[in-house]
Amino acid sequence: RKEVEQDPGPFNVPEGATVAFNCTYSNSASQSFFWYRQDCRKEPKLLMSVYSSGNEDGRFTAQLNRASQYISLLIRDSKLSDSATYLCVVIHNDYKLSFGAGTTVTVRA
């Protein structure tokens, strides 16, 4: 079983729609969680950290469910510029990072 698993998508949504997807992790001792955004052929860039209480940054909302071992990302009022691959990143108790393979989101006009 992979340490971090994501639905690869693609999620094709119209502008203005809400899209949400999850990421599951296998190591219950994982400490920190992040969502990164990666555009085609570019490096990943930090989108937001994921806190236990859930957190919001503009149109983006991240949630953590430790009991079920998953994190989620919700994008409201999708923009064309939100089209990208979203990588789930989990830090374990030995401070190593594990990356998901990414969820591709395509927002259409």
Place this chain on the structure above:
Amino acid sequence: GAVVSQHPSWVICKSGTSVKIECRSLDFQATTMFWYRQFPKQSLMLMATSNEGSKATYEQGVEKDKFLINHASLTLSTLTVTSAHPEDSSFYICSLESGRGANTQYFGPGTRLTVL
């Protein structure tokens, strides 16, 4: 966040040649840098952790004699792919940790290597 540069951004080489990739931290002194590899539609895989002034720590399955890492200063780490083969074609990305409490990593723009 920290600014990380990589050079070259892309390289095409013949099988059997060696390729050196540079990773520079432009505004942050990084005692530790990380090298990742990403194949198409796959996740980033950590290859090695580069420590300034000491030997790199390689992940299981990564050949240290094939992927030579030199972290000679706090702002520069290099990865040399020796005797490259087509299967080494990939997107190589370096990163450094900001050390600002959240273990946030900042990535270089990546180097796309194509071995013919």
